[in-house]
Amino acid sequence: MSRDRKSLIHIHANNTPWELQLCSAANINVTVNMRRLGSVQQKIPCVFLTEVKQEPSRKRDCQQFQVVATEHVNPVSLxxxxxxxxxxxxxxxxxxxxxxxxxxxxxxxxLDRKPTKQAEKRFRKHQRSHRSCKGFTWNVEEDFKAVPEAWIPAHRVKHHSGRPVPDEHGHIPGWVPVEKHNKQYCWHSSVLDRDVVAALVLRPSGDDEDGLEVAAVPLADLLEQTLELIGTNVNGNPYALGSKKQPVHCLVSHGSVRIRNPPPVDFQQLCSWFQESPAGRVEGIVWHCSDGSLVKVHRHHLALRWPDGETCLGERPVVVRVGGASDEYSGSQDLFASFSRLNGHRFSRLPDIQFDS
Incomplete structure (x- = not known):
């Protein structure tokens, strides 16, 4: 399909219309029905074919190799x-x-179930000698670390004899419930009000095309969605949210922050867009395809730095829409109460959100 033939396509996800410029064989309106945008249950493949280079990773400090994109589009993407x-x-x-x-x-x-150190060594040795993970045999009962009793495997994890088996990376993707007093997940807990079963969500504003809003959203409205927890104490805080004294965290539904006028899926044009366009100050792009599949590219695939200065998300204006502390969130945790005191307040940039001391 030619990339220069475009038409307006309406995508409906959860009864929300999305309008974007897309390629099609003719200039007609097309309705693409997607069950749900943004369900990230498995590792997302790169939009390009990749190769492994034996040099220190730009993404993981202790990793002595890195996965980089070639200029060839992945057949999965096509x-x-x-x-x-x-x-x-x-x-x-x-x-x-x-x-x-x-x-x-x-x-x-x-919480991905990962192999023990000994099993990991065997797996990496097999990978090095065969230049592939194919043919490696796991003993799932003995080769993997224990997980909490409430742990569940992610959707579409393959099973053998009733047991989940690892993917090609040697992990079994899965989830564990965020319990109130588990310190390991204290920043997850900070975005929850358990009394009213709601969460703090950062999302595009309904009345400002370029703006964002922080809203208290019932968890029932987010059922079966995956989201990204971002904030002060997550992944080095590239969006400059909050401070050590006043940490700020929130959830962002996957697929909710769309990229307007994205570059075509072309290696050189994507490199230029990430480096030269104000809209390219993002970690990467995730494409949500009409068949429900996802593909991605991030800056490390293209040998580009991240973070690299101010981010596109961080430069957007934001308004707080969280109910007042005197009503439904009066019994909430500190972050909810702090946001509720700012209800209706507008900030010119995401990092400008500050609470009264």
Whole structure:
């Protein structure tokens, strides 16, 4: 399909219309029905074919190799018709999931079941000698670390004899419920009001095309969605939210921050866009294809730095829309109460959000 033939396509996800410029064979209106945008349950493949270089990773300090993109588009992307996909911002945080736990909507944290050190060594040795993970045999009962009893595997994890088995990276993706007193997930807990079963969500503003809003959203409205937790104490805080004294965290639904006028899926044009366009000050792009599949590219795939100065998300204006401390959030945790005192307040940039001392 030619990349220069465009038409306006309306995508409906959860009864919300999305309008974007996409390629099609003729200038007609097309309706693409997607069950849900942005469900990130598995590792997302790169939009390009990749190769491994034996040099220190730009993304992980202790990793002595890095995965980089070639200039060849991944056949998976072509099969999913990536030229007609919805381009959204790849956010730099930690992945979360909302589903039922103990009979009510609940926030879950990402917890992949990983191999023991000995099993990891065997797996990496096999990879080096065969230049592939194919043919490696796992003993799932013995080779993997224990996980909490409430842990569940992610959607589409393959099973053998009733047991989940690892993916090609040697991990079993999964989720664990965020419990109130678990210090490991204290920043997850900070965005929750358990009394009213709601979460603090950062999302595009309904009345400002360029703006964002922080809103208290019932977890029931987020059921079966995946979201990204971003903020002061997550992944080095590239969006400059809050401070050590006053940490600020929030959830962002995957697929909610779309990229207007994205570049075509072309290696050189994407490199130029990331380096030269104000809209390219993002960690990466995730394309949501009409068949429900996802593909991505991030700056490290293209040998580009991240973070690299101010971010596109951080430069957008934001308004706070969280109910007053005197009403439904009166019994909430500190972050909810702090935001409720700013209800209706507008900030010119995301990092400008500050609470009274």
């Amino acid at each position: 099969e999913a018709n990536v030229d007609c996909a919805l381009a959204t911002e790849k956010l730099d945080g930690t992945c979360c999931y909302v589903t039922v736990y103990k009979g009510r909507p609940h926030l879950w944290a990402r």
